[in-house]
Amino acid sequence: MVIGLISGDILLTIKNTVMKTKNERIEDFLKGLNIDNLYVMDYVNIDDIDFSNAYQSIYEMIDDEGGFNVDIIYYSNAIDYLAKNDPSLDESLELADEFGFELSKLNSEVLASLLASEKCRDDFSALETDIEEFFNELKEEDDE
Helix, strand or coil: CHHHHHHHHHHHHHHHHHHHHHHHHHHHHHHCCCECCECHHHCCCHHHCCHHHHHHHHHHHHHHCCCCCCCCCCHHHHHHHHHHHCCCCHHHHHHHHHCCCCHHHCCHHHHHHHHHHHHHHHHHHCCHHHHHHHHHHHHHHHHC
């Protein structure tokens, strides 16, 4: 009976070590995602990730916490951002229209923030394959 408890404790310790290593790997992977204006780990709880649909699970966690909402404040910062990313204002005005903004409510900060938020979503979406592949590999390791 004592041997069974010791073996069980050892197995539990080994399992916790493996889980910790897996969580550390996930954390390192998520920290390594290079997205302007978004630090993924601020919005993701590793234990809540659905491995069968990791990308969507992580996307929803970030979105639910407002992680894709980027605020560009101060006129000069907004103008600089727009000059570099949308000098014709076509994209940002299209986004404002899609979100139902009235022309009288628009300014450079609103346009720059809308564009930066959309870019943040797009940059994250561009990593969908990488995210799914990483979590599929982890899932396969668990199945072994």
